[in-house]
Amino acid sequence: EEEWAAGIAGLTRAGQMSTGGRQEVVLLSDVLGVSMAVVGANHPAAGGATESTVLGPFFVDGAPEVENGADLGAGAPGRPCLMRGRVLGAGGAPVAGAAIDVWQADEAGMYDVQYAGLEAPRGRGRLHADRDGRFWFWSVLPVAYPIPTDGPAGDVLRAGGREAMRPAHVHFRVQADGFETLTTHVFVAGDPHLGSDAVFGVKRSLIAPFTAHEPGRTPDGREMDRPYHSMEYDLVLAPVQR
Ligand code: BEZ
Numbered sequence: 738e739e740e741w742a743a744g745i746a747g748l749t750r751a752g753q754m755s756t757g758g759r760q761e762v763v764l765l766s767d768v769l770g771v772s773m774a775v776v777g778a779n780h781p782a783a784g785g786a787t788e789s790t791v792l793g794p795f796f797v798d799g800a801p802e803v804e805n806g807a808d809l810g811a812g813a814p815g816r817p818c819l820m821r822g823r824v825l826g827a828g829g830a831p832v833a834g835a836a837i838d839v840w841q842a843d844e845a846g847m848y849d850v851q852y853a854g855l856e857a858p859r860g861r862g863r864l865h866a867d868r869d870g871r872f873w874f875w876s877v878l879p880v881a882y883p884i885p886t887d888g889p890a891g892d893v894l895r896a897g898g899r900e901a902m903r904p905a906h907v908h909f910r911v912q913a914d915g916f917e918t919l920t921t922h923v924f925v926a927g928d929p930h931l932g933s934d935a936v937f938g939v940k941r942s943l944i945a946p947f948t949a950h951e952p953g954r955t956p957d958g959r960e961m962d963r964p965y966h967s968m969e970y971d972l973v974l975a976p977v978q979r
């Protein structure tokens with residue numbers, strides 16, 4: 738009975754804490770592994786398509802449209818990072834025009850929506866794959882960050898002796914006609930939290946090297962006067978299920 742009462746109290750508090758900008762019930766689902774179980778049931782790994790992971794609470798629908806090559810990280814604290822890849826069908830054909838939403842935290846581990854009074858979106862945007870399926874943009878090197886622990890989700894983590902950290906990652910959501918929408922992350926290889934993600938979101942196939950470069954000419958033809966990183970990852974879409 739004591740355990741039942743504690744469970745009811747935690748769920749009640751999670752509901753009471755939740756507002757438009759803070760969804761503690763979703764966070765509770767995330768740290769319990771329920772969110773990833775639902776992702777797994779709805780998006781099983783299929784036919785070489787990129788695996789799915791949690792959407793998370795920091796996705797914003799209607800992010801600004803940006804051109805390939807744009808700097809999404811302009812003004813954000815962090816090391817410059819070029820991210821690029823192709824959107825492909827499971828057979829390897831490019832998916833021209835696919836819409837790619839990207840969002841990530843800055844070097845302080847903060848998403849733009851967590852800053853009060855930021856004038857424009859930062860570290861997020863919506864771009865489109867070119868006719869060869871290619872996409873590329875600049876941002877900052879993702880870092881690991883803690884999820885909020887001031888509510889029942891934090892109590893669950895502490896009770897289990899678990900970390901609150903999410904390993905460094907960048908979020909993608911890819912949409913194209915005739916294909917299942919893909920919601921995923923690319924994780925930074927070597928991050929010490931890859932084995933202990935607070936929300937169980939890591940899949941081995943989603944880990945990619947982020948390579949350090951000295952100043953100089955970048956793969957997209959810029960001259961960089963400071964060191965930068967780059968990452969390359971192809972996003973492979975599954976055909977729509979009937
Ligand atoms: C995120 O990666 O943005 C996230 C996902 C689940 C819970 C908290 C944060």
Ligand code: FE
Nearest residue numbers: 793842906908
């Ligand atoms: Fe995230």
